[in-house]
Each structure stands twice: as C-alpha cells, then as structure tokens.
Amino acid sequence: MASSQKKYTTLVSNTLLFAISNFSSKLLSFFIRPYLSYALDSPDVMGVSSLLQQATNLLIPVVSLGVAYAVIRFGLDKGVEKASVFINGALSIFSGFALLVLALPLVRLIPNAADYLPWLYLCVLASCLRTLCTQFIRARLLNRLVAIDGVLTTLSLLIYYLVFLSWLHLGATGFLLANACADLTSMVFVFLVGGCWRYCKPKAFDRHLWAEMLRYCLPMIPASISFWIINASDMFFVQALCEDYGGRSGNYWVGLLSAGYFLPQVITIMGSIFYEAWQLSAVTEEQDREAFFSKIFRVYASVLFCCVAGVVLLCRPMMHLFKADYYDGWIFVPFLTLCSLCTCLNQFLNSVYVVYKRSSGSLYTMLAGAVLNVVLNLVFIALWGPWGVAPASFISLLLVFVLRAYSTRGLLQIDFHPGWLALNLALVLGQIWCLMHLDSWVLPVLVLTVLVCALNFREIYSMLQKLLGKVLRRRPTKG
Numbered sequence: 197m198a199s200s201q202k203k204y205t206t207l208v209s210n211t212l213l214f215a216i217s218n219f220s221s222k223l224l225s226f227f228i229r230p231y232l233s234y235a236l237d238s239p240d241v242m243g244v245s246s247l248l249q250q251a252t253n254l255l256i257p258v259v260s261l262g263v264a265y266a267v268i269r270f271g272l273d274k275g276v277e278k279a280s281v282f283i284n285g286a287l288s289i290f291s292g293f294a295l296l297v298l299a300l301p302l303v304r305l306i307p308n309a310a311d312y313l314p315w316l317y318l319c320v321l322a323s324c325l326r327t328l329c330t331q332f333i334r335a336r337l338l339n340r341l342v343a344i345d346g347v348l349t350t351l352s353l354l355i356y357y358l359v360f361l362s363w364l365h366l367g368a369t370g371f372l373l374a375n376a377c378a379d380l381t382s383m384v385f386v387f388l389v390g391g392c393w394r395y396c397k398p399k400a401f402d403r404h405l406w407a408e409m410l411r412y413c414l415p416m417i418p419a420s421i422s423f424w425i426i427n428a429s430d431m432f433f434v435q436a437l438c439e440d441y442g443g444r445s446g447n448y449w450v451g452l453l454s455a456g457y458f459l460p461q462v463i464t465i466m467g468s469i470f471y472e473a474w475q476l477s478a479v480t481e482e483q484d485r486e487a488f489f490s491k492i493f494r495v496y497a498s499v500l501f502c503c504v505a506g507v508v509l510l511c512r513p514m515m516h517l518f519k520a521d522y523y524d525g526w527i528f529v530p531f532l533t534l535c536s537l538c539t540c541l542n543q544f545l546n547s548v549y550v551v552y553k554r555s556s557g558s559l560y561t562m563l564a565g566a567v568l569n570v571v572l573n574l575v576f577i578a579l580w581g582p583w584g585v586a587p588a589s590f591i592s593l594l595l596v597f598v599l600r601a602y603s604t605r606g607l608l609q610i611d612f613h614p615g616w617l618a619l620n621l622a623l624v625l626g627q628i629w630c631l632m633h634l635d636s637w638v639l640p641v642l643v644l645t646v647l648v649c650a651l652n653f654r655e656i657y658s659m660l661q662k663l664l665g666k667v668l669r670r671r672p673t674k675g
Contacts, residue, residue, distance in 0.1 A: 228350075240451060243445075243451035247308050248308055250428040251306045252372075259293050262413035263328070263410075263413050266410070267281055268331045269412065270335075279397045289321075307432060315369055315372035322379035330382070333345075345382055356377045359374075360373050422559070422566035437574075452525040455528075459515075459529050460533040460535065461536075462503060489608055497620075505627060508530050508628060509627070509641050511530060528586050530628040534628075538590065542561075542593060548607055566592070569588055572588035573588045620651060626644050
C-alpha cells in the first residue's frame with residue numbers, strides 16, 4: 197500500500213516541481229504571442245513568421261532522425277552507458293544536418309523559405325542541439341536543472357525578441373534569429389551546467405546501441421511529420437487555399453489562425469508540464485501499471501476537460517489582449533482547444549508505446565490521422581473557408597486517440613470510461629455551438645462550463661484527498 201501511495205506522490209511531486217519552477221517561463225511564453233501581434237506590425241507578417249516557424253518544426257525531426265526520443269528512453273535504462281547515448285545522439289544530429297545541407301534545393305521549395313534559408317538552417321540546428329542536451333539531462337533525472345533551463349530559455353527569448361523585433365525591427369528574420377539565439381543560449385547553459393561536456397567521448401560511440409536507438413526512433417520521424425501535418429500544415433493549407441478569401445491575403449488568415457493558438461496554449465502548457473513528470477513515472481514504475489495508468493488517465497482527463505470548458509468560456513473576451521486586427525481570430529479558438537485536449541491525451545497514450553518500446557504504434561496511429569486531416573482540410577476549407585481547418589484537425593486527432601485507445605490494449609489494459617468521455621465531449625461541443633450561434637451566449641456557455649466542472653469534480657477531489665491525506669496524517673497533533 198505504501199509503495200502504491202509512493203507512485204502517486206512521486207508523480208505529483210515531480211509535476212509540482214516542473215509546474216512551480218516553470219511557472220514564470222510558461223507565463224511569459226503565454227503572453228509572448230499577444231506581444232508579437234504588436235511587434236510584427238500586421239497579421240500578414242505574423243503569418244509569414246508562423247509559416248517559417250512551422251517549416252522548422254517540420255525539418256527538426258528529419259534532421260535529428262528523431263533521436264531525442266531515443267536519448268531519453270535509452271538514457272533512463274540503468275544498464276546503458278550514458279556517454280554512449282549522448283555521443284550517439286550527437287552523431288545522429290550532425291549526420292542529419294549534413295543531409296539537410298545536401299537537400300537545399302528541396303528546402304527552397306517550402307513557402308517563404310527561399311528568402312530566409314540561413315536563419316531557417318540556424319534555427320533547425322540550434323533546436324536539435326538544445327533538445328539533445330535537455331533530453332539527456334532529463335534521462336539523468338536532473339529535474340531541477342530542466343526547470344531552471346525552461347525559465348532561462350523563455351527569458352532569453354523575450355530579450356532576443358525585444359532586440360530583434362522591437363529595437364532592430366527585423367520582422368520575420370528577427371523572429372527566426374530570436375528563436376535560434378534562445379535555443380543556443382539554452383544549449384550552452386545545459387551543456388556546461390548539466391555536465392554534458394563530461395560525456396563528449398568519441399570513443400564511447402557504440403555501434404550496436406546506435407543501431408538499437410535508430411531502430412527505436414526512426415519510426416518516430418514519419419510519426420512526427422504526421423503530427424505536424426495534423427497540427428501545423430493547417431497554416432500552409434490556409435495560405436494556399438484562402439488567398440483573397442474575404443478580400444484578404446492567405447498570410448493574413450494564417451496570422452489570425454496563429455493568434456487563435458494563444459488560449460489553447462493553456463492546455464498545451466499544462467500538458468507539457470505534466471508529461472515531463474509522467475514519462476519518468478511511466479517508465480520507472482513497474483508495479484500495478486494498469487491500475488496506475490487507468491487512475492492517472494481519469495484524473496488527467498478530468499482536469500483537461502475543466503480547462504477546455506474554461507477556455508471556451510473566456511475565448512472571446514481574452515482575444516482583446518491582442519491588437520484589434522486579430523480579434524476575429526477567436527473563431528479558431530474553440531476547436532483548437534479541443535485539438536490541444538486530444539494532443540495531451542494522445543501524448544499520454546504514447547507513453548504506453550514508450551514504456552514497451554513499440555514506436556511503430558505511434559507511427560501508424562498518427563499516420564492515419566494525418567491522411568484524414570489532409571482530406572478534411574480540403575473539404576472543410578471549401579465549405580467554410582479558413583475556419584474549416586480547426587474542426588478538421590480536431591476530428592483527425594480524435595481518430596488518433598480512438599486508434600491508440602484500441603491498439604494499446606494489447607500492451608496495457610487502461611480503463612478509459614468511454615461513456616464518461618463521450619458525455620464530457622458532448623457538453624463541450626454544446627458550449628461551442630452556443631458560443632458560435634447564439635447572440636446571448638454568455639449564460640448558456642457558463643451553465644455548460646459549470647456542468648463540465650461538476651461532472652469531473654469527484655475525480656479531481658478524490659485524488660487530492662488521497663495525496664493530501666498522507667501529508668495531514670503526518671502533522672503532529674497539539675497537546
């Protein structure tokens with residue numbers, strides 16, 4: 197019983213550590229997007245910058261050969277030499293970057309990339325090296341350093357934005373430079389303070405281990421590209437298919453879509469903080485895994501649904517934080533928030549593949565979602581214009597969740613409570629319908645928000661009670 201209790205307290209302790217330590221960095225990153233609406237002059241410039249950022253996100257897993265996933269998974273194995281994991285990871289990244297240099301003619305075909313190639317390449321390399329170092333210190337369980345690095349990276353990013361955008365007015369070039377410099381700052385900090393330099397031993401290269409790592413991580417490349425297709429290719433579809441829609445350019449609509457990601461970022465930030473702690477528990481806690489995964493999934497999903505309901509309620513008033521030109525971006529927010537919910541739940545289920553080193557499951561499920569997303573983007577944009585990409589992404593990510601819920605049952609029997617999930621989703625969809633179709637939407641959306649929170653209160657409260665009970669029992673009694 198004590199061992200069972202310790203699993204939950206360890207997970208919560210790690211989650212709180214990442215949450216508290218990363219609070220300032222996550223808070224800053226949350227407000228950076230409204231700042232960019234002023235610093236980048238217009239939705240068109242925001243659109244170009246967002247497209248370039250998504251181009252780097254597409255190239256990063258290709259260049260790194262997906263090795264970041266292998267670094268943390270093999271780095272957590274007690275019998276594996278840490279220096280071999282690090283040097284194998286570094287070799288993978290530099291090999292991939294050399295291939296990217298040779299692929300220059302193909303990279304130039306990415307929309308807007310030809311005008312920003314040096315900065316695009318710098319962004320990709322800096323991000324890959326930073327990820328290598330941060331994943332490596334995670335594998336060594338240096339959680340406090342991970343949290344400190346998160347604060348440092350966001351503060352340095354804000355400073356670089358102020359220099360390159362507000363002071364030098366470099367526009368999209370400044371946007372890329374700021375991101376590259378922030379990643380390089382983080383990489384140097386973690387490399388030195390985290391002692392990564394001690395593991396830079398070329399003789400530690402292990403050909404057999406490298407083959408194992410590549411066998412594990414290579415399926416992650418198409419899986420990452422598929423994830424990118426669902427989450428980021430929307431911007432390229434909008435740019436290509438919505439030129440002159442409503443008398444506006446494609447880049448303008450991309451700018452509004454980019455602004456629409458602002459509030460759903462609350463869900464993404466919370467999910468990323470939790471997953472940093474969860475992936476450690478998922479791999480290291482081996483006793484009663486099925487019950488552990490089922491309980492955490494129920495509580496995690498409860499918290500996510502409450503947050504989603506809150507974001508839908510607040511999305512219209514919160515868009516006033518942006519420059520007035522961006523207010524209409526609220527229309528993207530509700531379904532993008534559901535996308536964030538599905539992304540967090542899919543990430544949770546992906547941890548099952550990580551535990552059992554079945555990366556092919558991640559590939560097949562995400563690939564199915566990507567194919568559906570391409571089809572739905574074409575259909576929904578034709579029907580509803582730029583807004584169509586948001587429900588298209590949601591349906592695609594929902595398919596990924598259903599496929600993973602089914603496929604992981606062969607590895608781990610998780611109780612998903614499908615009726616409860618469906619009721620939560622129906623209430624949130626009801627919120628969205630009221631928000632978009634009723635002039636007096638505030639009261640019905642508020643009532644539905646309360647219902648969602650009431651439906652999930654018991655699960656959240658029971659977990660808090662379970663965790664706090666141990667603390668309260670330890671308090672000395674008076675007298």
